[in-house]
Amino acid sequence: MIVEVLQNVFSWQVLLAIFAGVSAGIAIGAMPGLTSTMGIALLMPLTFKFEPQVGMMLLIGEFVGGIYGGSITAILINTPGTSSAAATTLDGFPMTKRGEAGRALGISTIASATGGMISGLMLVFIAPTLASMALKFSAPETFALAFFGISIISSISANSLTKGLISGLLGLMVSLIGMDNISGYSRFTFGSIFLMNGLSFIPVLVGLFAMSQCLTSVEELMVNNSIDTKSLKRAKISMKDFLKILPTAIRAGITGTFIGIVPGAGGDISAFVSYDMEKRLSKHPELFGTGIPEGIAAPEASNNGTTGGALIPLLTLGIPGDSNTAVLLGALMMYNLTPGPQLFVENAVTVKTLFVGFFIANFVMLTLGLSNVKNFVKIVNIPKQVLVPIVMVLCVIGSFAINTNFDDVIVMFVAGIVGYVLSKGGFPLSPIVLALILGPMAEGNFRRSLVMSHGSYSIFFTRPIAATFIFIALISLFWPIIKTAVKQIKQARMSK
Amino acid sequence: MIKISRIFSSLMILLGIYVIFTAKQFPAGTNGVLGPGFFPILLGVLLIALSIIQIVHTRHDKVEENEKTDPATIKRILISALIIIAYMVFINILGFLISTPMFLFSIMFYFGVRKKSTLILTSLVTTAVLYFVFLKFLSVSLPTGIFF
């Protein structure tokens, strides 16, 4: 069997498929507006005529590369290519501003590959044990996880807690627009069919980050205080950096794998959760947000950790862990590879081929990423007067392409203006993104839980996973208040 | 210049009031199950409370560095935004292939690029690359305009 698997993996078709998939994924992920999910969906029809392992590896390669690719633009031009990379802008762009773009890219590449490999190890060795976790997650648990995610807003609101919370609430409010899934009632749609669907997430994300950053850059064109790109110091990641980020990357990779397993939760949430976790564990939490290695490594290792994590319930239970694997489930069915325990018996060779292929995909990603750092950095070298217009076109085209709907372009533009004004006023943007992702998840599952429990609130406290997450969330939300209170008590004792 | 955050917080109070009043008219939930109006009202109340706190706070705050804006910059941002709006209008009339190079050319020119080769090459190559990637490779359609 091992021989057969190795023959499979190291056939030129599979290797080529992995290489092509990862490269396409990186490119698609890096482009604002194009997500890895969309890439998989669009590449799928091309793979019908391939052998199952060739086609699947192309798509899995795209998945792995796409999640990583988003970080490149997040770091270089403060524009997350995918929602998974939204957290990477927090420390990635500040590091680029200091002239250390190469270092930031190196850290993100190594962290991504580490996170991916860790999730791969967990996929290979403890998949069945972990898979049952996915089945335990129902509405109350998912609500609790989303609530926990929202509580992170208090930790990513860099300077002002009130401003961060206002941003978060604005995001939650925007997420209310559209047809309510629990009652079928249309909220705040003003009779528009387009708004019935709610504002699409990707155009809002592209507007908030990319378009508003473009407008900010227009300012800098005048002031001309842009980065001195000629003196890009430290183009490479040092051994010291590597050792520094390794524990972070390992922890974040494991966290990412677990969040990847949870149905409906993907790289965007896990990146923020890991960022928050590292900040809390750190001895110098105040440095987060200023461009430190851990701040890049945590979200990047974590979002790539979800790749293997999301594959665990997909392959063992036929339950997709995130939006990417939901499309991959379709692909598996197309190849008549019915997921489930019997897949590991009936198609053992194919499954093992995919496992080994997954590691190779991460390795290819690492190699492609590290060897292209110099090329990626060239983006920063493009004069702002030329780069900013190109990014603007990407914003428009990317938002259009996601649903082939021009209304989304208008949404993107409005979000861009709002994002620009907000950042001028010192309001952080990441809480909006977090709220947009988690708002519907929290509200929908809260009310769904009550439907399931016939209106009894005990459902949130009698189920251990749900209760635990709610408890952690409450602590995390009120942490700043608790901390001050503890300090005051201590001071009071001292003065006694 | 503490204006922006104060104006914005005041707007948020108005938004909160609007949301609460609209959501009051949503149908109620049945059998103890929360209706569609519960969360909007909860969020509205929180938003108003936080915005008031923010307004009170900014009084004591010192000027935030980001908020410094001179009229020349505002003008520049507005004109850039107008060029983008023009692009969004033209792309629906003339289509992607014609309006994109036009947009790139004009906005780069406005940003002060004067080198002819840069202006022309960037406009054409960007359009061609995007056209190839989206339409040919991913077979996603782009706006074609009303004539084609």
Added chain:
Amino acid sequence: MKKMLLALLLITTIAFSAFAQGDAEQAKFPTKPITITIPVSAGGGTDLLVRAMSGPLKDLLGQPVNVVNKPGAGAAIGFAAGASDKADGYSVTSMLAELLTVTQVADVNFSYQSFIPVCNVNSEYATITVRADAPYNTIPEFIAYAKAHPGEVSFGNSGVGGIWHFISAAVASEMGIEVTHVPFEGGGTAVTALAGGHVDAVCVTPQEVEVQVKAGRAKVLAVLAPERHFSLPDVPTATELGYPNLVFTIFRGFGVPLGTPENVVKTLSDAFETVLNSPEITKFMEEKHYTKDFKTGADFGAQMAREEKIYADMAVQLGLKK
């Protein structure tokens, strides 16, 4: 600036002349690319089928066939866009069963009658699927259990007013049982909840529960189809069990906006039929478990009229009528 204006003028002139030419050649069809609008996202069952058909369709008609996804709002966005397209045959919309349900609950400006049905190509049917460890193995046992525990049996669906909600509500109403409907984000999520034991039953297609049935976490009690499903030969139809009203078609067909010339509709229908019966697509559909079901425009329209009535009654009963 002068040069730019000149160029703009030139381009506009060329564009206009191309436009005028297109108008004159209306008699021949098709003379330019055809666009098929899919109201659901890329990568799903509908998308894959239409994209697979678009290749042979292009070869047959001699014109490019572009596939455009306009997902959102329970497919309403795509249908609304499709209904307002030009009625010249170059804009085809993929008509799905959601067309009959979304119009019941949402305030939209189209209905199934906004389209001329071209033809139907594929039909799937719903099942009543329950947890494998449930204490009932047949529909009569299920009904007896549900009657003994009113309101306790929960049905997962794809959102209030979604197609699976209507179908499970129709099941409950026909069988005279009281159930709790739990709305999820989609059919797939509802199946996940069934597998995890968080709901008791779902009404979705055989393909959607196939994985869980094979893994021994779910069992199918009945199919809501005119005849037994090829993959579930031992499972009775609801009609066999005495519920002839419980037949719902999850159809996939094509339509064009009202006012499209008759000969154009005929050309399109013939083209779709030829492609559907081509060896390439036949093999594709067999391999990927699509049930081929060609219906002419007239038959397709009649079927929609019948089922639309049932959904409309259901919407009133559920208090969802807009």
